[in-house]
Amino acid sequence: MTGVLERGQTTSEPVAGLLARVLGSTSELRIEAFDGSRTGPEGAPVTLRVRSPRALARLVSAPGSLGLARAYVTEEIDVDGDLYTGLRAMSEVTLHSIPRREQLWLARRLLPYWREHRMPPPELEARPKGLLHSKRRDSQAISHHYDVSNRFYEFVLGESMTYTCAAYPDADASLETAQATKYELVAAKLGLKPGMRLLDVGCGWGGMVRHAAREHGVRALGVTLSKEQAEWAQAEIERQGLADLAEVRHLDYRDVPDGVYDAVSSIGLTEHIGKANVDAYFRAMQAKLRPGGRMLNHCITQPYKPDHRNTDPFIHRYVFPDGELEPVGTLVTAMNEAGFEIRHSENLREHYAMTLRDWGANLERNWTDAVAEVGVGRARVWRLYMAACRLGFELNNIQLHQVLGVKLNEDRSAGFPLRGEHGAY
Template sequence: MHVAQLISDVLGRDVPVRVVAYDGSKAGPDSSEVALRVLTPRALARLVTAPGTLGLARAYVSGEIEVEGEVYELLHAMADLALHDLSRPERVRLARRLLPVWLRHRQPVPDLEYRPPGRLHSKSRDRKAISHHYDVSNRFYEWVLGPSMAYTCAVYPTATATLEEAQAAKHELVAQKLGLEPGMRLLDVGCGWGGMVMHAAAEHGVKALGVTLSRNQAEWAQAEIERRGLGDLAEVRHLDYRDAPESEFDAISSIGLTEHIGKNQLQNYFASLSERLRPGGRLLNHCITQPRTPGRRELDPFFARYVFPDGQLEPVGHLISVMNDSGFEIRHEENLREHYALTLAAWCANLEEHWTEAVAEVGVGRARVWRLYMAASRLGFDRDNIQLHQVLGVKVSDRGASGFPLRGWRG
């Protein structure tokens, strides 16, 4: 068995990737700028129990496979496998061929693979799932995200804008859509490190409250609020959105939270936000979506086990229907898919720039997870396998008044 040829067959015979294996075998075009190096038979054993992308991801995270060149370029070259994975018959054939290797070199599942315990989307399980991803290290996230500490899709005013300019533009776009004005009260659910909260307070004089299930985020954000002198207007609490104050807010922003809610919880989620808004109050929901109704509901196994446990993506049409049924009149919707590809490219570049420090901070396995997942996500947005939508809704008054002008956001 020539290992390189076997791996090349898994990737696809026409994939322009060099494969170099521990047995001295080679496959693929010598001219390719990216290469996959199979360092140990343990990498092949991974493919028996998880043929396709999950097995390859386990081998990469464990250091049993190495990539020469940019991971994004490798994934781009093998896009059909990365986005669609192997068919069931192909999986069975591969497992049979590699069974002797597995018997000699089988390995336990990497420690970084995680499935939170408890009832799906209970408060305790959601807290564990969020902590797994976000309570890694604030310093690590500072290196990856940059000074804005915004871990959601930016909005690029031009293709040459910096990441910081694009994140500021995103926060301002949300503020404009919500019609924020001095004296208003904003609730930002799933607020992350508080970027929207601080923008609303500093740039619009809004009294803003953010809530997050990540203790690390809440502590960092509150310290930054005090450092910027925004304590009179801005606050971030370590709190479940379901436990947020129920008093009437003028506006609510939900930026990157809906992906963690789960399809069966969406009706209650949007209804709870509606209850917290005054008549005429607006909700801006910003989240990753499926580009169409999916044939299967499960998140990609690599993302589900290593990146976003319990995450679930829905098509934007379903989200709009649930928002509408929960008491919101939909006023505007837009797709920012290309902007997220640009955002992820910037995060990938930041990680590479700080690779040595990142590895020292969180370990090489976790750093590899982030390198792989961000490159794969960038490819997904580039190829329209996933999208990013902003949906703006308003809670109309009993007489149907929305407070919107005939055109634009502000009355």
């Protein structure tokens, strides 16, 4: 079979066969293309449909995960069946991109498509401006991801409005139970007690702030660079009658006054600050604590020393612009050198895979409303992102660590019990 191009151009190999060579052959995946070609078993649970020659032009211009993502977001490629299952079948490409040798092989064969059908990148891609990790640029990057629509996030995150890894007490626990368990785990590690002052940096929609105030009688301040998050969180604090203890401000963590807090929680912020700022970040957090105060840092990490690419190009362009992930050892060293004594660390990567599974199920259940709220392109970005990240955690391509440190008292005591409270450390 010959694949037919517009304006009479031809390529010697069918489109489905070209892609099958790169994506691999598996019983779980069938490929069907606009030129009538197809590969893979008819009974495969997932069918990848290449609907337009523009999809192939995108693969030439951005080989690997970014090209595939661009084609999926623009509906030039579609997936019949479960997207997560399809990505798992293509995991070598979706997680590690196409090897250079295969990139060159594919580019040569798809060059006619690129010449005929090349398109600019979708408008949904982030283009933050200014000095990397300056306050202005960080604000742009956070706004791109979080100031989408609070209503959309309600569809995806559920009642807790919590956009960080949950902690499942058992395999059958609900997402809401797991998020409450995560907040209680953080509270136990920090040793929260009535009357304490908690600073929650990168607080999102204020879940940890509300939990600390409601369950532990703590005076809690949360700060976030997302204006929409801050407005939603403060309204929810007032709705729940917690305004005498809890507050969320639209504020950069660098602008929070020093030296007044008993505990600091940082849940999902470190990924956004950049490697060059990690040391200064932990010094700033240490300066905000009283002697004997504790800090819990909860963030996505890499299981290996990062190469020149800090994040997957799809994630960088569509989801977390300017995001940078570090190995947990880098973070532990930075905390230690900032004056924290490290008391505990644990990896929750399986829990994040389960969290993403449940977020993805929420999105599918609310798909029609989600598309109506933010458009089909952005909804497809989130569908792809959550399925791909779930796979990344399952295959240990990324991890999630909680690291607990303490600012020692003047006599160098840590104020910790000999064994952990509630099994927390």
